[in-house]
Amino acid sequence: MLKLDRQKIKDIIEREKPKRVGLAAPDGLLNVLPELAAYVESFNVESVIFGEPSYGTCDLNVADLQLLNLDLIFNVGHATAVESIGKVYLIDAQYELETGKLASELFKYLKNTRFTKPAFFTTSNYKDVTKNLKNDLKSLGIKAIESGAFPGMFEGQVFGCNYYSAVLAREADILVFVGQSPFHAAGLALSSEKTTVMADPHTGTVEDVSKTAGILYKAAVARIMLAKNANKIGVIVGLKDGQMFYKKARWISKRLISIGKESAVLAIREVVPWKLNAIRGFDAFVEMACPRIPMADRGFDRPVLSYPEGLGLLRILNKMELGNPYKMSVLY
Ligand code: SF4
Incomplete structure:
Protein backbone atom coordinates (compact mmCIF):
# COMPACT_ATOMS: atom_id res chain seq x y z
CA MET A 1 0.00 0.00 0.00
CA LEU A 2 1.22 3.54 -0.81
CA LYS A 3 1.01 6.21 1.87
CA LEU A 4 0.79 9.83 0.74
CA ASP A 5 2.21 12.63 2.85
CA ARG A 6 -1.04 14.60 3.23
CA GLN A 7 0.31 16.43 6.27
CA LYS A 8 2.94 18.06 4.05
CA ILE A 9 0.23 19.26 1.65
CA LYS A 10 -1.69 20.77 4.57
CA ASP A 11 1.44 22.43 5.99
CA ILE A 12 2.36 23.95 2.63
CA ILE A 13 -1.17 25.24 2.03
CA GLU A 14 -1.20 26.88 5.48
CA ARG A 15 2.25 28.37 4.94
CA GLU A 16 2.04 29.47 1.29
CA LYS A 17 -1.68 30.30 1.21
CA PRO A 18 -2.15 29.47 -2.50
CA LYS A 19 -5.39 30.33 -4.30
CA ARG A 20 -5.02 27.77 -7.08
CA VAL A 21 -2.78 24.68 -7.24
CA GLY A 22 -1.95 22.01 -9.80
CA LEU A 23 -1.83 18.30 -8.97
CA ALA A 24 0.49 15.96 -10.87
CA ALA A 25 1.47 12.30 -10.50
CA PRO A 26 3.06 9.42 -12.43
CA ASP A 27 0.89 6.97 -14.37
CA GLY A 28 0.31 4.59 -11.47
CA LEU A 29 -0.80 7.36 -9.12
CA LEU A 30 -3.08 9.40 -11.38
CA ASN A 31 -6.02 7.63 -9.74
CA VAL A 32 -5.28 9.24 -6.35
CA LEU A 33 -5.52 12.78 -7.74
CA PRO A 34 -9.34 13.18 -7.70
CA GLU A 35 -9.37 12.38 -3.98
CA LEU A 36 -6.42 14.70 -3.42
CA ALA A 37 -8.23 17.45 -5.33
CA ALA A 38 -11.17 17.15 -2.93
CA TYR A 39 -8.71 17.30 0.01
CA VAL A 40 -7.07 20.47 -1.38
CA GLU A 41 -10.45 22.09 -2.10
CA SER A 42 -11.49 21.43 1.53
CA PHE A 43 -9.01 24.21 2.41
CA ASN A 44 -10.81 26.58 0.02
CA VAL A 45 -8.06 26.26 -2.58
CA GLU A 46 -8.86 25.68 -6.26
CA SER A 47 -7.19 22.62 -7.77
CA VAL A 48 -6.43 21.50 -11.32
CA ILE A 49 -5.48 17.89 -12.04
CA PHE A 50 -2.85 17.30 -14.72
CA GLY A 51 -4.35 14.46 -16.75
CA GLU A 52 -1.05 13.49 -18.35
CA PRO A 53 1.44 11.52 -16.23
CA SER A 54 4.52 13.18 -14.78
CA TYR A 55 7.55 11.03 -15.58
CA GLY A 56 9.84 12.30 -12.85
CA THR A 57 11.61 15.38 -11.56
CA CYS A 58 12.47 16.00 -15.23
CA ASP A 59 8.77 16.58 -15.89
CA LEU A 60 7.37 19.05 -13.37
CA ASN A 61 4.94 21.14 -15.50
CA VAL A 62 6.88 24.30 -14.59
CA ALA A 63 5.74 26.17 -17.73
CA ASP A 64 2.11 25.34 -16.88
CA LEU A 65 2.29 27.37 -13.66
CA GLN A 66 1.97 30.50 -15.75
CA LEU A 67 -0.43 29.08 -18.34
CA LEU A 68 -2.95 28.02 -15.69
CA ASN A 69 -2.18 30.87 -13.32
CA LEU A 70 -1.23 28.41 -10.55
CA ASP A 71 0.44 29.53 -7.33
CA LEU A 72 2.12 26.16 -6.93
CA ILE A 73 2.01 22.51 -7.97
CA PHE A 74 1.93 19.39 -5.81
CA ASN A 75 3.81 16.64 -7.64
CA VAL A 76 3.04 13.32 -5.94
CA GLY A 77 5.33 10.28 -5.97
CA HIS A 78 8.67 11.72 -7.07
CA ALA A 79 10.00 12.96 -3.75
CA THR A 80 13.74 13.50 -3.41
CA ALA A 81 15.79 15.04 -0.60
CA VAL A 82 14.48 18.55 -1.33
CA GLU A 83 11.04 19.89 -0.40
CA SER A 84 10.46 21.76 -3.64
CA ILE A 85 11.95 22.65 -6.98
CA GLY A 86 10.89 26.24 -7.46
CA LYS A 87 7.10 26.35 -7.05
CA VAL A 88 6.72 22.58 -7.49
CA TYR A 89 6.40 20.77 -4.15
CA LEU A 90 7.42 17.10 -4.17
CA ILE A 91 4.97 15.04 -2.13
CA ASP A 92 6.20 11.75 -0.74
CA ALA A 93 4.33 8.52 -1.48
CA GLN A 94 5.85 5.56 0.34
CA TYR A 95 5.04 1.86 0.06
CA GLU A 96 4.29 0.26 3.39
CA LEU A 97 5.45 -3.33 2.98
CA GLU A 98 6.71 -6.00 5.33
CA THR A 99 10.41 -6.75 4.68
CA VAL A 209 19.55 -8.80 -13.40
CA SER A 210 22.65 -9.49 -15.49
CA LYS A 211 20.56 -11.23 -18.18
CA THR A 212 18.22 -8.20 -18.53
CA ALA A 213 21.23 -5.87 -18.58
CA GLY A 214 22.83 -8.00 -21.33
CA ILE A 215 19.67 -7.86 -23.46
CA LEU A 216 19.45 -4.06 -23.08
CA TYR A 217 23.12 -3.70 -23.99
CA LYS A 218 22.81 -5.88 -27.11
CA ALA A 219 19.73 -3.95 -28.26
CA ALA A 220 21.66 -0.69 -27.82
CA VAL A 221 24.60 -2.02 -29.87
CA ALA A 222 22.16 -3.02 -32.64
CA ARG A 223 20.59 0.47 -32.65
CA ILE A 224 24.00 2.13 -32.81
CA MET A 225 25.16 -0.11 -35.68
CA LEU A 226 21.98 0.62 -37.64
CA ALA A 227 22.37 4.37 -37.04
CA LYS A 228 25.97 4.17 -38.27
CA ASN A 229 24.66 3.65 -41.81
CA ALA A 230 22.16 6.53 -41.64
CA ASN A 231 22.77 9.57 -43.83
CA LYS A 232 20.43 12.04 -42.13
CA ILE A 233 20.28 12.02 -38.35
CA GLY A 234 17.82 14.14 -36.37
CA VAL A 235 18.91 15.18 -32.89
CA ILE A 236 15.93 15.68 -30.59
CA VAL A 237 15.70 18.14 -27.70
CA GLY A 238 13.03 17.22 -25.15
CA LEU A 239 10.60 20.04 -24.38
CA LYS A 240 9.88 18.92 -20.80
CA ASP A 241 11.55 21.26 -18.32
CA GLY A 242 14.18 18.79 -17.07
CA GLN A 243 14.81 17.18 -20.44
CA MET A 244 15.87 20.24 -22.38
CA PHE A 245 19.54 19.80 -23.27
CA TYR A 246 19.76 22.10 -26.27
CA LYS A 247 23.52 22.75 -26.15
CA LYS A 248 24.33 19.06 -26.00
CA ALA A 249 21.91 18.37 -28.86
CA ARG A 250 23.53 21.08 -30.99
CA TRP A 251 26.99 19.73 -30.11
CA ILE A 252 26.06 16.17 -31.19
CA SER A 253 24.47 17.49 -34.39
CA LYS A 254 27.60 19.50 -35.24
CA ARG A 255 29.85 16.52 -34.53
CA LEU A 256 27.73 14.35 -36.84
CA ILE A 257 27.99 16.96 -39.60
CA SER A 258 31.76 17.18 -39.14
CA ILE A 259 31.96 13.40 -39.69
CA GLY A 260 30.03 13.68 -42.97
CA LYS A 261 26.43 13.06 -41.91
CA GLU A 262 23.52 15.39 -42.53
CA SER A 263 21.86 16.49 -39.31
CA ALA A 264 19.28 18.89 -37.86
CA VAL A 265 17.96 19.62 -34.36
CA LEU A 266 14.28 18.97 -33.57
CA ALA A 267 12.22 19.75 -30.44
CA ILE A 268 9.55 17.32 -29.22
CA ARG A 269 7.62 17.19 -25.93
CA GLU A 270 6.87 13.45 -25.91
CA VAL A 271 9.25 11.25 -27.90
CA VAL A 272 6.86 8.42 -28.75
CA PRO A 273 6.72 6.16 -31.83
CA TRP A 274 3.51 7.58 -33.37
CA LYS A 275 4.97 11.10 -33.37
CA LEU A 276 8.48 10.23 -34.54
CA ASN A 277 7.31 7.77 -37.19
CA ALA A 278 5.33 10.59 -38.82
CA ILE A 279 8.45 12.76 -39.25
CA ARG A 280 10.09 11.78 -42.53
CA GLY A 281 13.40 13.09 -43.90
CA PHE A 282 15.64 11.39 -41.31
CA ASP A 283 17.16 7.90 -41.29
CA ALA A 284 17.85 7.81 -37.54
CA PHE A 285 17.49 9.94 -34.41
CA VAL A 286 19.46 10.73 -31.28
CA GLU A 287 17.13 11.89 -28.51
CA MET A 288 18.40 13.90 -25.56
CA ALA A 289 15.20 13.72 -23.50
CA CYS A 290 15.44 10.46 -21.54
CA PRO A 291 17.65 7.34 -21.78
CA ARG A 292 14.63 5.15 -21.09
CA ILE A 293 12.89 6.02 -24.36
CA PRO A 294 14.81 3.76 -26.79
CA MET A 295 15.02 1.00 -24.16
CA ALA A 296 11.36 0.99 -23.21
CA ASP A 297 9.53 2.00 -26.37
CA ARG A 298 9.14 -0.50 -29.14
CA GLY A 299 7.53 0.60 -32.37
CA PHE A 300 9.96 3.20 -33.70
CA ASP A 301 10.34 2.61 -37.43
CA ARG A 302 13.96 3.85 -37.51
CA PRO A 303 16.83 3.61 -35.00
CA VAL A 304 16.40 5.99 -32.06
CA LEU A 305 19.41 6.41 -29.76
CA SER A 306 19.60 7.99 -26.33
CA TYR A 307 22.31 10.50 -25.42
CA PRO A 308 24.85 7.89 -24.16
CA GLU A 309 24.12 5.79 -27.24
CA GLY A 310 24.61 8.90 -29.40
CA LEU A 311 28.05 9.32 -27.83
CA GLY A 312 28.66 5.64 -28.64
CA LEU A 313 27.67 6.33 -32.26
CA LEU A 314 30.23 9.16 -32.44
CA ARG A 315 32.90 6.78 -31.13
CA ILE A 316 32.05 4.18 -33.79
CA LEU A 317 31.98 6.81 -36.55
CA ASN A 318 35.40 7.98 -35.35
CA LYS A 319 36.61 4.37 -35.62
CA MET A 320 36.99 3.95 -31.86
CA GLU A 321 35.89 1.02 -29.70
CA LEU A 322 32.25 1.30 -28.60
CA GLY A 323 32.87 0.02 -25.06
CA ASN A 324 29.97 0.36 -22.64
CA PRO A 325 28.03 3.54 -23.48
CA TYR A 326 26.16 3.32 -20.17
CA LYS A 327 29.27 3.43 -18.00
CA MET A 328 28.34 6.95 -16.93
CA SER A 329 26.88 7.70 -13.52
CA VAL A 330 24.70 10.45 -14.98
CA LEU A 331 23.22 9.67 -18.39
CA TYR A 332 22.34 13.22 -19.51
S1 SF4 B 1 15.03 8.49 -16.51
FE1 SF4 B 1 13.85 9.74 -17.90
S2 SF4 B 1 11.84 9.95 -16.90
FE2 SF4 B 1 13.33 9.29 -15.32
S3 SF4 B 1 14.08 11.19 -14.41
FE3 SF4 B 1 15.50 10.63 -16.05
S4 SF4 B 1 14.79 11.78 -17.85
FE4 SF4 B 1 13.10 11.72 -16.35
Whole structure:
Protein backbone atom coordinates (compact mmCIF):
# COMPACT_ATOMS: atom_id res chain seq x y z
CA MET A 1 0.00 0.00 0.00
CA LEU A 2 1.22 3.54 -0.81
CA LYS A 3 1.01 6.21 1.87
CA LEU A 4 0.79 9.83 0.74
CA ASP A 5 2.21 12.63 2.85
CA ARG A 6 -1.04 14.60 3.23
CA GLN A 7 0.31 16.43 6.27
CA LYS A 8 2.94 18.06 4.05
CA ILE A 9 0.23 19.26 1.65
CA LYS A 10 -1.69 20.77 4.57
CA ASP A 11 1.44 22.43 5.99
CA ILE A 12 2.36 23.95 2.63
CA ILE A 13 -1.17 25.24 2.03
CA GLU A 14 -1.20 26.88 5.48
CA ARG A 15 2.25 28.37 4.94
CA GLU A 16 2.04 29.47 1.29
CA LYS A 17 -1.68 30.30 1.21
CA PRO A 18 -2.15 29.47 -2.50
CA LYS A 19 -5.39 30.33 -4.30
CA ARG A 20 -5.02 27.77 -7.08
CA VAL A 21 -2.78 24.68 -7.24
CA GLY A 22 -1.95 22.01 -9.80
CA LEU A 23 -1.83 18.30 -8.97
CA ALA A 24 0.49 15.96 -10.87
CA ALA A 25 1.47 12.30 -10.50
CA PRO A 26 3.06 9.42 -12.43
CA ASP A 27 0.89 6.97 -14.37
CA GLY A 28 0.31 4.59 -11.47
CA LEU A 29 -0.80 7.36 -9.12
CA LEU A 30 -3.08 9.40 -11.38
CA ASN A 31 -6.02 7.63 -9.74
CA VAL A 32 -5.28 9.24 -6.35
CA LEU A 33 -5.52 12.78 -7.74
CA PRO A 34 -9.34 13.18 -7.70
CA GLU A 35 -9.37 12.38 -3.98
CA LEU A 36 -6.42 14.70 -3.42
CA ALA A 37 -8.23 17.45 -5.33
CA ALA A 38 -11.17 17.15 -2.93
CA TYR A 39 -8.71 17.30 0.01
CA VAL A 40 -7.07 20.47 -1.38
CA GLU A 41 -10.45 22.09 -2.10
CA SER A 42 -11.49 21.43 1.53
CA PHE A 43 -9.01 24.21 2.41
CA ASN A 44 -10.81 26.58 0.02
CA VAL A 45 -8.06 26.26 -2.58
CA GLU A 46 -8.86 25.68 -6.26
CA SER A 47 -7.19 22.62 -7.77
CA VAL A 48 -6.43 21.50 -11.32
CA ILE A 49 -5.48 17.89 -12.04
CA PHE A 50 -2.85 17.30 -14.72
CA GLY A 51 -4.35 14.46 -16.75
CA GLU A 52 -1.05 13.49 -18.35
CA PRO A 53 1.44 11.52 -16.23
CA SER A 54 4.52 13.18 -14.78
CA TYR A 55 7.55 11.03 -15.58
CA GLY A 56 9.84 12.30 -12.85
CA THR A 57 11.61 15.38 -11.56
CA CYS A 58 12.47 16.00 -15.23
CA ASP A 59 8.77 16.58 -15.89
CA LEU A 60 7.37 19.05 -13.37
CA ASN A 61 4.94 21.14 -15.50
CA VAL A 62 6.88 24.30 -14.59
CA ALA A 63 5.74 26.17 -17.73
CA ASP A 64 2.11 25.34 -16.88
CA LEU A 65 2.29 27.37 -13.66
CA GLN A 66 1.97 30.50 -15.75
CA LEU A 67 -0.43 29.08 -18.34
CA LEU A 68 -2.95 28.02 -15.69
CA ASN A 69 -2.18 30.87 -13.32
CA LEU A 70 -1.23 28.41 -10.55
CA ASP A 71 0.44 29.53 -7.33
CA LEU A 72 2.12 26.16 -6.93
CA ILE A 73 2.01 22.51 -7.97
CA PHE A 74 1.93 19.39 -5.81
CA ASN A 75 3.81 16.64 -7.64
CA VAL A 76 3.04 13.32 -5.94
CA GLY A 77 5.33 10.28 -5.97
CA HIS A 78 8.67 11.72 -7.07
CA ALA A 79 10.00 12.96 -3.75
CA THR A 80 13.74 13.50 -3.41
CA ALA A 81 15.79 15.04 -0.60
CA VAL A 82 14.48 18.55 -1.33
CA GLU A 83 11.04 19.89 -0.40
CA SER A 84 10.46 21.76 -3.64
CA ILE A 85 11.95 22.65 -6.98
CA GLY A 86 10.89 26.24 -7.46
CA LYS A 87 7.10 26.35 -7.05
CA VAL A 88 6.72 22.58 -7.49
CA TYR A 89 6.40 20.77 -4.15
CA LEU A 90 7.42 17.10 -4.17
CA ILE A 91 4.97 15.04 -2.13
CA ASP A 92 6.20 11.75 -0.74
CA ALA A 93 4.33 8.52 -1.48
CA GLN A 94 5.85 5.56 0.34
CA TYR A 95 5.04 1.86 0.06
CA GLU A 96 4.29 0.26 3.39
CA LEU A 97 5.45 -3.33 2.98
CA GLU A 98 6.71 -6.00 5.33
CA THR A 99 10.41 -6.75 4.68
CA GLY A 100 11.19 -9.80 6.86
CA LYS A 101 10.72 -12.43 4.12
CA LEU A 102 12.73 -10.41 1.61
CA ALA A 103 15.55 -9.91 4.15
CA SER A 104 15.83 -13.64 4.74
CA GLU A 105 15.80 -14.33 0.95
CA LEU A 106 18.51 -11.74 0.46
CA PHE A 107 20.50 -13.17 3.36
CA LYS A 108 20.34 -16.64 1.74
CA TYR A 109 21.32 -15.23 -1.65
CA LEU A 110 24.36 -13.45 -0.22
CA LYS A 111 25.46 -16.53 1.72
CA ASN A 112 25.14 -18.75 -1.38
CA THR A 113 27.00 -16.36 -3.66
CA ARG A 114 29.59 -15.31 -1.03
CA PHE A 115 29.02 -11.59 -1.52
CA THR A 116 29.52 -9.84 1.80
CA LYS A 117 29.34 -6.12 1.10
CA PRO A 118 25.94 -5.12 -0.34
CA ALA A 119 25.00 -1.51 -1.08
CA PHE A 120 21.33 -0.57 -1.48
CA PHE A 121 19.65 1.60 -4.10
CA THR A 122 16.07 2.45 -4.82
CA THR A 123 13.57 4.89 -6.29
CA SER A 124 11.47 7.44 -4.47
CA ASN A 125 8.55 5.24 -3.34
CA TYR A 126 10.67 2.52 -1.70
CA LYS A 127 12.85 4.71 0.53
CA ASP A 128 11.23 3.53 3.80
CA VAL A 129 11.06 -0.10 2.65
CA THR A 130 14.78 0.02 1.83
CA LYS A 131 15.61 1.43 5.24
CA ASN A 132 13.64 -1.37 6.94
CA LEU A 133 15.23 -4.01 4.72
CA LYS A 134 18.72 -2.77 5.62
CA ASN A 135 17.84 -2.92 9.32
CA ASP A 136 16.45 -6.46 8.98
CA LEU A 137 19.61 -7.57 7.21
CA LYS A 138 21.77 -5.95 9.88
CA SER A 139 19.95 -7.95 12.53
CA LEU A 140 20.87 -11.06 10.51
CA GLY A 141 24.54 -10.03 10.69
CA ILE A 142 25.09 -8.26 7.34
CA LYS A 143 25.78 -4.54 7.38
CA ALA A 144 25.19 -2.52 4.21
CA ILE A 145 27.94 -0.40 2.64
CA GLU A 146 26.93 3.25 2.64
CA SER A 147 25.53 4.40 -0.72
CA GLY A 148 26.16 7.90 -1.95
CA ALA A 149 23.71 10.70 -2.70
CA PHE A 150 23.60 12.96 -5.75
CA PRO A 151 22.97 16.60 -4.71
CA GLY A 152 19.26 16.97 -3.96
CA MET A 153 18.60 13.21 -3.89
CA PHE A 154 18.44 10.94 -0.84
CA GLU A 155 21.08 8.31 -0.02
CA GLY A 156 20.93 5.45 -2.54
CA GLN A 157 18.26 7.13 -4.69
CA VAL A 158 18.53 6.44 -8.42
CA PHE A 159 16.69 7.68 -11.48
CA GLY A 160 16.70 5.87 -14.82
CA CYS A 161 19.19 8.55 -15.90
CA ASN A 162 21.18 9.01 -12.69
CA TYR A 163 23.11 6.27 -10.90
CA TYR A 164 25.58 8.58 -9.18
CA SER A 165 24.78 7.13 -5.74
CA ALA A 166 26.47 3.86 -6.83
CA VAL A 167 29.73 5.63 -7.65
CA LEU A 168 30.31 6.43 -3.99
CA ALA A 169 29.64 2.88 -2.80
CA ARG A 170 33.07 1.81 -4.05
CA GLU A 171 33.62 -0.88 -1.44
CA ALA A 172 30.39 -2.70 -2.30
CA ASP A 173 30.86 -6.10 -3.95
CA ILE A 174 27.16 -6.38 -4.92
CA LEU A 175 24.46 -3.79 -5.60
CA VAL A 176 20.91 -4.39 -4.41
CA PHE A 177 18.13 -2.51 -6.16
CA VAL A 178 14.98 -2.47 -4.03
CA GLY A 179 11.79 -2.19 -6.05
CA GLN A 180 9.97 -3.66 -8.99
CA SER A 181 11.66 -2.01 -11.96
CA PRO A 182 14.02 -4.30 -13.91
CA PHE A 183 14.88 -1.23 -16.00
CA HIS A 184 16.33 0.66 -13.01
CA ALA A 185 18.06 -2.46 -11.68
CA ALA A 186 19.60 -3.26 -15.09
CA GLY A 187 20.59 0.41 -15.50
CA LEU A 188 22.43 0.19 -12.20
CA ALA A 189 24.22 -2.96 -13.39
CA LEU A 190 25.18 -1.36 -16.72
CA SER A 191 26.44 1.91 -15.26
CA SER A 192 28.41 0.26 -12.43
CA GLU A 193 29.45 -2.98 -14.16
CA LYS A 194 28.94 -4.70 -10.81
CA THR A 195 26.79 -7.71 -9.99
CA THR A 196 23.33 -6.34 -9.29
CA VAL A 197 20.19 -7.98 -7.95
CA MET A 198 16.63 -6.72 -7.79
CA ALA A 199 15.06 -7.30 -4.38
CA ASP A 200 11.30 -7.08 -4.89
CA PRO A 201 9.44 -6.29 -1.66
CA HIS A 202 6.06 -7.13 -3.26
CA THR A 203 7.00 -10.72 -4.06
CA GLY A 204 9.82 -11.20 -1.54
CA THR A 205 12.15 -12.43 -4.31
CA VAL A 206 15.77 -11.69 -5.20
CA GLU A 207 16.87 -11.87 -8.83
CA ASP A 208 20.19 -11.33 -10.61
CA VAL A 209 19.55 -8.80 -13.40
CA SER A 210 22.65 -9.49 -15.49
CA LYS A 211 20.56 -11.23 -18.18
CA THR A 212 18.22 -8.20 -18.53
CA ALA A 213 21.23 -5.87 -18.58
CA GLY A 214 22.83 -8.00 -21.33
CA ILE A 215 19.67 -7.86 -23.46
CA LEU A 216 19.45 -4.06 -23.08
CA TYR A 217 23.12 -3.70 -23.99
CA LYS A 218 22.81 -5.88 -27.11
CA ALA A 219 19.73 -3.95 -28.26
CA ALA A 220 21.66 -0.69 -27.82
CA VAL A 221 24.60 -2.02 -29.87
CA ALA A 222 22.16 -3.02 -32.64
CA ARG A 223 20.59 0.47 -32.65
CA ILE A 224 24.00 2.13 -32.81
CA MET A 225 25.16 -0.11 -35.68
CA LEU A 226 21.98 0.62 -37.64
CA ALA A 227 22.37 4.37 -37.04
CA LYS A 228 25.97 4.17 -38.27
CA ASN A 229 24.66 3.65 -41.81
CA ALA A 230 22.16 6.53 -41.64
CA ASN A 231 22.77 9.57 -43.83
CA LYS A 232 20.43 12.04 -42.13
CA ILE A 233 20.28 12.02 -38.35
CA GLY A 234 17.82 14.14 -36.37
CA VAL A 235 18.91 15.18 -32.89
CA ILE A 236 15.93 15.68 -30.59
CA VAL A 237 15.70 18.14 -27.70
CA GLY A 238 13.03 17.22 -25.15
CA LEU A 239 10.60 20.04 -24.38
CA LYS A 240 9.88 18.92 -20.80
CA ASP A 241 11.55 21.26 -18.32
CA GLY A 242 14.18 18.79 -17.07
CA GLN A 243 14.81 17.18 -20.44
CA MET A 244 15.87 20.24 -22.38
CA PHE A 245 19.54 19.80 -23.27
CA TYR A 246 19.76 22.10 -26.27
CA LYS A 247 23.52 22.75 -26.15
CA LYS A 248 24.33 19.06 -26.00
CA ALA A 249 21.91 18.37 -28.86
CA ARG A 250 23.53 21.08 -30.99
CA TRP A 251 26.99 19.73 -30.11
CA ILE A 252 26.06 16.17 -31.19
CA SER A 253 24.47 17.49 -34.39
CA LYS A 254 27.60 19.50 -35.24
CA ARG A 255 29.85 16.52 -34.53
CA LEU A 256 27.73 14.35 -36.84
CA ILE A 257 27.99 16.96 -39.60
CA SER A 258 31.76 17.18 -39.14
CA ILE A 259 31.96 13.40 -39.69
CA GLY A 260 30.03 13.68 -42.97
CA LYS A 261 26.43 13.06 -41.91
CA GLU A 262 23.52 15.39 -42.53
CA SER A 263 21.86 16.49 -39.31
CA ALA A 264 19.28 18.89 -37.86
CA VAL A 265 17.96 19.62 -34.36
CA LEU A 266 14.28 18.97 -33.57
CA ALA A 267 12.22 19.75 -30.44
CA ILE A 268 9.55 17.32 -29.22
CA ARG A 269 7.62 17.19 -25.93
CA GLU A 270 6.87 13.45 -25.91
CA VAL A 271 9.25 11.25 -27.90
CA VAL A 272 6.86 8.42 -28.75
CA PRO A 273 6.72 6.16 -31.83
CA TRP A 274 3.51 7.58 -33.37
CA LYS A 275 4.97 11.10 -33.37
CA LEU A 276 8.48 10.23 -34.54
CA ASN A 277 7.31 7.77 -37.19
CA ALA A 278 5.33 10.59 -38.82
CA ILE A 279 8.45 12.76 -39.25
CA ARG A 280 10.09 11.78 -42.53
CA GLY A 281 13.40 13.09 -43.90
CA PHE A 282 15.64 11.39 -41.31
CA ASP A 283 17.16 7.90 -41.29
CA ALA A 284 17.85 7.81 -37.54
CA PHE A 285 17.49 9.94 -34.41
CA VAL A 286 19.46 10.73 -31.28
CA GLU A 287 17.13 11.89 -28.51
CA MET A 288 18.40 13.90 -25.56
CA ALA A 289 15.20 13.72 -23.50
CA CYS A 290 15.44 10.46 -21.54
CA PRO A 291 17.65 7.34 -21.78
CA ARG A 292 14.63 5.15 -21.09
CA ILE A 293 12.89 6.02 -24.36
CA PRO A 294 14.81 3.76 -26.79
CA MET A 295 15.02 1.00 -24.16
CA ALA A 296 11.36 0.99 -23.21
CA ASP A 297 9.53 2.00 -26.37
CA ARG A 298 9.14 -0.50 -29.14
CA GLY A 299 7.53 0.60 -32.37
CA PHE A 300 9.96 3.20 -33.70
CA ASP A 301 10.34 2.61 -37.43
CA ARG A 302 13.96 3.85 -37.51
CA PRO A 303 16.83 3.61 -35.00
CA VAL A 304 16.40 5.99 -32.06
CA LEU A 305 19.41 6.41 -29.76
CA SER A 306 19.60 7.99 -26.33
CA TYR A 307 22.31 10.50 -25.42
CA PRO A 308 24.85 7.89 -24.16
CA GLU A 309 24.12 5.79 -27.24
CA GLY A 310 24.61 8.90 -29.40
CA LEU A 311 28.05 9.32 -27.83
CA GLY A 312 28.66 5.64 -28.64
CA LEU A 313 27.67 6.33 -32.26
CA LEU A 314 30.23 9.16 -32.44
CA ARG A 315 32.90 6.78 -31.13
CA ILE A 316 32.05 4.18 -33.79
CA LEU A 317 31.98 6.81 -36.55
CA ASN A 318 35.40 7.98 -35.35
CA LYS A 319 36.61 4.37 -35.62
CA MET A 320 36.99 3.95 -31.86
CA GLU A 321 35.89 1.02 -29.70
CA LEU A 322 32.25 1.30 -28.60
CA GLY A 323 32.87 0.02 -25.06
CA ASN A 324 29.97 0.36 -22.64
CA PRO A 325 28.03 3.54 -23.48
CA TYR A 326 26.16 3.32 -20.17
CA LYS A 327 29.27 3.43 -18.00
CA MET A 328 28.34 6.95 -16.93
CA SER A 329 26.88 7.70 -13.52
CA VAL A 330 24.70 10.45 -14.98
CA LEU A 331 23.22 9.67 -18.39
CA TYR A 332 22.34 13.22 -19.51
S1 SF4 B 1 15.03 8.49 -16.51
FE1 SF4 B 1 13.85 9.74 -17.90
S2 SF4 B 1 11.84 9.95 -16.90
FE2 SF4 B 1 13.33 9.29 -15.32
S3 SF4 B 1 14.08 11.19 -14.41
FE3 SF4 B 1 15.50 10.63 -16.05
S4 SF4 B 1 14.79 11.78 -17.85
FE4 SF4 B 1 13.10 11.72 -16.35
